[in-house]
Amino acid sequence: MVTRAFVVMLRTKVHDHFEWPVELAEFRRLVGAIGLEVVDNIIQTRSHKHSGLLLGRGRVEELVQRVVAEEIEVVAVYNVLKSMQKYNLQKKLGCEVIDRYEVVLRIFEREARDRVSKLQLELARLQKSFPFIKVAVGEQLKREKPSRGEFSRGGGEYAYHSKLQQVSKRITKVKSELAKLRRENLSRLRARRKLGIPIVCLVGCYNAGKTSLFNALTGAEKEVSERPFTTLASKVSQASNPGVFFVDTIGFALGLDPALISAFQLNMDDMRASDVVVLVVDAADDIILLRMKLRRVISILDEIGIERRRLIIALNKADLAGARLVEQVTPFIEEHYDIEWVAVSAVTGLNLSELEALIRKRYAALL
Ligand SMILES: Nc1nc2c(ncn2[C@@H]2O[C@H](COP(=O)(O)OP(=O)(O)OP(=O)(O)O)[C@@H](O)[C@H]2O)c(=O)[nH]1
Ligand SMILES: [Mg+2]
Known part of the structure; x- marks a missing residue:
């Protein structure tokens, strides 16, 4: 039995014409990942949120009719709801109302x-x-x-x-x-740093191919999949790959709530404790999506205190990206970011040794 759902989005940036459809598509994908069948999108453009209902009264009344007529069980709202808004909407609609925070939380819970x-x-x-x-x-x-x-x-x-x-x-x-586990993790991280071996963390949005690269670089066989947030717990490789510790960890997403990011303190500690941070990008993404994801990941890295000089970019899935890679992706990176990059493929093995060379170069520059 499928659970029928509506996706609701309130567009408050009334002048944005390009990014909202991408955000909506990403959100629909996440909603699909918790097993809901999206029957329709309900979108309202309005510069101010209604304090008690999020959407305007008229739209909510319309929604009440449609929820009954179309046998909707869940309304998934793109915007993060205040408790009062969630309560009021549930009462009016007579069905379950979840927001973006809840959707991501449910995916995490499936994978944990x-x-x-x-x-x-x-x-x-x-x-x-x-x-x-x-x-x-x-x-x-x-x-x-x-x-x-x-x-x-x-x-x-x-x-x-x-x-x-x-x-x-x-x-x-x-x-x-958690505080106890965090102290233990921090002392493990300190002990690892004392060995003086480069620690290299792979970060990026979910599905970018972090685990695939981790496996390709270290010979590990960690689970790889199309599902969002396949990896939650960090994994550190043995320093077998001539003297490098690779760290694979949780992925980010567009519109990931800061409160949810801060729930993953131990993963953030793993990122902070690395020397070089490889920002893994899905180069096969549509260019608008790629730009939005990159901006988001860089702002999260800034927030958690990872300096730009520790970053390199791996444009992964080069085998899928085709001509777009040189026509759109690399010119964009060159123009907007002062970060060294390399185009790679975790699947075909393209440029993995170039990636390792770039990692060593960056590490040497940090010393
Ligand atoms: N064609 C192609 N597919 C790739 C490449 N790298 C990864 N993939 C595919 O992309 C999907 C996601 O790969 P993962 O390695 O699980 O991605 P991840 O970044 O670890 O994702 P999360 O753990 O969810 O954060 C899988 O279906 C991989 O097979 C690549 O270089 N080329
Ligand atoms: Mg992974």
Whole structure:
């Protein structure tokens, strides 16, 4: 049985005509990855978000009709919703309403196998659900109260507080477990650095081919797939490939919420502790998408404190990119980024030794 869904997007940048369709297509892909069948897109352009409903009232009423008529079970909203908006929309639409944060979280949860990823995700989920529970139960209590009188302390209110207390206790517990695991990870990273062997991290958007390159460079056989976020936990190679530690880690995505990125502190530590950072780009992407992804990845790397001089760009999937590589991709990189690049293919092995040479050159320049 497929679950029928609508995708909803509020376009607030009214003058943007090129990027929103790309963002929408990417979001639909993520929605598909959690097993939803997208029946239609509902798009509204409006410079201001409605504070309680996100979309304008008229559009919501229209949506109410269509959800019933077209037997929609889930409405997936591109924009990140405030708890009150999610609550109001769910109540009006009578179906489940999820936002971009939730969609990505669900994909992560499908892929998470290891303890660290699971705990990081649990924290992300708890932190998101805490304000929602507050709103949902608070609203329910408001409706129950009048019949009981102003000073009543009914069971509802007790349950509300105990639920919130339970969630906040769990948040504290998960945070402290993660802090311990993070300290352990940091001490492993320090020990590795002391060996004086170059540490090279592969970063980029999901599906760029980071794990494929990691496997090609190290002889490992880690899982590679078309599914978004196949890799969550970081993996460090043996320093067998003549004296380099390669690190494969989680991918980014367009529009990834900063709150979700910060849930993956241990992965960010792995990136920060590397000498050279190879930014893996899917050179076969459409050029508009490629530009948007590159901008996003570079801004995340800036946020987590990775200096430009540690970066090199691997234009991967050169075998698929064809003529576009020299006609569009490399001129764009040359013009906008002062970062050395090499076109490679993890599948055919094209230019892998050039990539290694570039990594060594960058490492030497850092010393
Ligand atoms: N044709 C071609 N396909 C590639 C190349 N590199 C990777 N792929 C394919 O691209 C898809 C994604 O590859 P992965 O290595 O899993 O990508 P990733 O960046 O590790 O993705 P996440 O783990 O989800 O972040 C797979 O289907 C690979 O087979 C390449 O150089 N050429
Ligand atoms: Mg991977």
